[in-house]
Amino acid sequence: MNIVKAQNIKKSYTQGKMQVYALRGMSLSVDQQEFMALAGPSGSGKTTMLNIIGGIDIPDSGTIVVDNNDYSNMKQSQLADLRLKKIGFVFQAYNLIPVLSAQENVEYIMLLQGVAVSERKQKAIAILDEVGLEGKYNRRPSELSGGQQQRVAVARAIVSNPAIVLADEPTANLDSKTGESLLDMMKKMNQEKKVTFIFSTHDNMVMDYAKRIVKLKDGQIEDDIIKG
Amino acid sequence: MYFELAWRNIWRNPRRTLVIITAVVIGVWSMIFLGAFYRGMLNNMLENGKSVLIGDIQIHHKNYREDPSIDKSMEQAEIVRDLLKANLSQDTLWTERIKVSAYVNNARHSSGVTLVGIDPEKERMISFIGTSIVKGNYLSPDDTKGVLVGKALLEKFDTEIGKKLILMTRTKHGKIVSKAFRIRGVFKAQMESTEKTYLFITMQGARNLLNMEKGISEISILIPDEENVNIVAERLKKKLDVELYSAETWKDLLPMLEAYVRIFDGFMYIWYVVVFIAMGFGIVNTSLMAIFERVREFGLLRALGMKPWRVIASVLTESIFTLSVGIIAGNCLGMISVFLMKGNGINLALFSKGAEYFGMSRIIYPVLTLNDVISVSSVIFFLGVIVSLYPAIRAAQITPVEAMRE
DSSP, X not given: OEEXXXXXXXXXXXXXXXXXXXXXEEEEEXXXXXXXXXXXXXXXXXXXXXXXXXXXXXXXXXXXXXXXXXXXXXXXXXXXXXXXXXXXXXXXXXXXXXXXXXXXXXXXXXXXHTOOHHHHHHHHHHHHHHTTOTTOTTOOGGGSOHHHHHHHHHHHHHTTOOSEEEEESTTTTSOHHHHHHHHHHHHHHHHHXXXXXXXXXXXXXXXXXXXXXXXXXXXXXXXXXXXX | OHHHXXXXXXXXXXXXXXXXXXXXXXXXXXHHHHHHHHHHHHHHHHHHHXXXXXXXXXXXXXXXXXXXXXXXXXXXHHHXXXXXXXXXXXXXXXXXXXXXXXXXXXXXXXXXXXXXXXXXXXXXXXXGGGGOEEEEOOOOTTOSSEEXXXXXXXXXXXXXXXXXEEEXXXXXXXXXXXXXEEEEEEEOOSSHHHHHXXXXXXXXXXXXXXXXXSOBSEEXXXXXXXXXXXXXXXXXXXXXXXXXXXXXXXXXXXXXXXXXXXXXXXXXHXXXXXHHHHHHHHHHHHHHHHHHHTHHHHHHHHHHTOOHHHHHHHHHHHHHHHXXXXXXXXXXXXXXXXXXXXXXXXXXXXXXXXXXXXXXXXXXXXXXXXXXXXXXXXXXXXXXXXXXXXXXXXXXXXXXXXXXXX
């Protein structure tokens, strides 16, 4: 079943005096529980597509349906609600609120969702254990390594059992060993929690982990590789 | 957790937060202290004005104010007395006076004065004269030949207690009369002009001088509760025969004083506005700097699904915490300053002539009321929240896409 169905997506934006065409009529379907990567060089449109799937950017034309929600019929507040409940985000950097601890960063998303205090605490600790951060609940981001910070971001992204996790270059600031460890953990979450993962990347290591690679070039799909 | 997050956020950059707090502290402190000083000044002016024979309400012959001469005295004073006994509360104080323009002289000097015939026992409860004798004795009720003079007049006339002064005036029938009175006591007033203007003799002494069996110039009333003055004045106006009498409050009798009160009010409001504008710019500018430093964080929060109104609420909560700390500290400093000044007051000796022109004493004691503290704190708080709206709305307008491009 398609968790994401994008049809003929076009998106452009202005950069200085220039008009940049980020997506030129891209169509993409993603099935539930996929572990896939949007790959391509800088400027290929992968981050833009990820943002459109996540509802934080609006296409100039085309349709996008995520988990049976047609974005063209939705107001900004409805998109915000959808992101809160159904979509998890992991960014390349600046993922965490610096004045909150690891546990508090994970709890914060549940606080926004209106989850009760005791349940929030319990779930936050449990998910931090799952991502390999047991005992580090009270550490602030400045007291965690880059890889640990990304683990907290992943924990926050999946704590409420979202339909999709969108990860934009999550390993870009990590060394290969840490990156590998992060990807192992995300793969585990994908298999155990049945969460769909969509990456935007130009990192070969991420592409090696992905079961499907959609290669983008100049705002269009160049290739769509499903590994056996 | 929202409050905890807001509190931690304001201390991300302690120096910047302390700058805002300092601006608020200075604003609140200056408003509290100047407000207390101003209120002390006003109270002083009002006390001085009212205690120099004005009181809260006066009753006169209806034409007395246009022509304050002996011709315009209230002949049927007993009617007015009965009316006052029936309409004033037990704790209201009042007294009668005969007031005429007179001439005082001795061998060396002469001067125009206002001669006031008083009931010594009632008068001491209402006006300044009862507590201002610095030399000699106060008048006794049956003393028809004694006079109280001001210290400045005594010095001007180069005379002393026990010596005589000749008082000359005009009777109701147009006859010029004069009599010798012996100085019994010397009074000191807040203002030198008062000491040079008024001479006090007993009511009977005045009647003897003026050949007046009955009739009084004025009745002065002191209301125990300041707030009831207008109510009592209106009540008396309705009961008095307006063809014969008039009743006026101190505001009617001292229009200049009321004008000074309004002028000072105006100055204080201008001061408040200036302080607030300066503080407001500081708050907005510093808050905007904090917002722009956190663009990516606000973008992240919006990406996670935080709605704009929550972003506004979170930024406003941070402002509220900052304002609250500043207001509390400013109030503490303000109260400490007022408390320290309360003992010895603020000495305006350098400006004594100017102060006297406005009817103020040389030493002003600041007066702080709970109402003032609440007003200043509320105004700063609400206006502070309002100016914080702009940075909060700017933060809410940050989109995740914009933030990522930063």
